[in-house]
Amino acid sequence: METKAQTNKLYNPKVYRVIYGLFLIMTISYLLRNNLEQAVINMGIALLFDPFDQSIKWQDRKMLHKVWLLTHLALTLIGAAYLLIR
Numbered sequence: 210m211e212t213k214a215q216t217n218k219l220y221n222p223k224v225y226r227v228i229y230g231l232f233l234i235m236t237i238s239y240l241l242r243n244n245l246e247q248a249v250i251n252m253g254i255a256l257l258f259d260p261f262d263q264s265i266k267w268q269d270r271k272m273l274h275k276v277w278l279l280t281h282l283a284l285t286l287i288g289a290a291y292l293l294i295r
Contacts, residue, residue, distance in 0.1 A: 222262055229260040249288035256281060 232255035239248035261274045 219241050220263060222260075225263075226260045227237065227259045229258040245288065246292060249285060249292060252281070252285040252288065256285065 232251050236248045236251040236255065239245075239251060256278070259278070261270065265284075267275070
């Protein structure tokens with residue numbers, strides 16, 4: 210079982226931001242190539258790499274961060290719903 214100190218060593222916000230950005234770039238490239246399935250998958254995976262400081266509780270985060278993440282989640286869910294319905 211990992212302690213809190215060990216978990217903090219594994220989390221590097223700069224690396225997570227880069228990975229998040231790469232997944233968003235891949236999402237855009239798939240959208241430009243009309244590959245909606247891969248775009249939605251990459252948008253969902255990008256959410257795993259929260260680009261903001263994960264040590265801050267959800268209630269204490271800035272409103273902009275909350276809006277950004279909730280918008281990202283909503284777009285991902287809308288894309289998934291569209292894929293299921295079409």
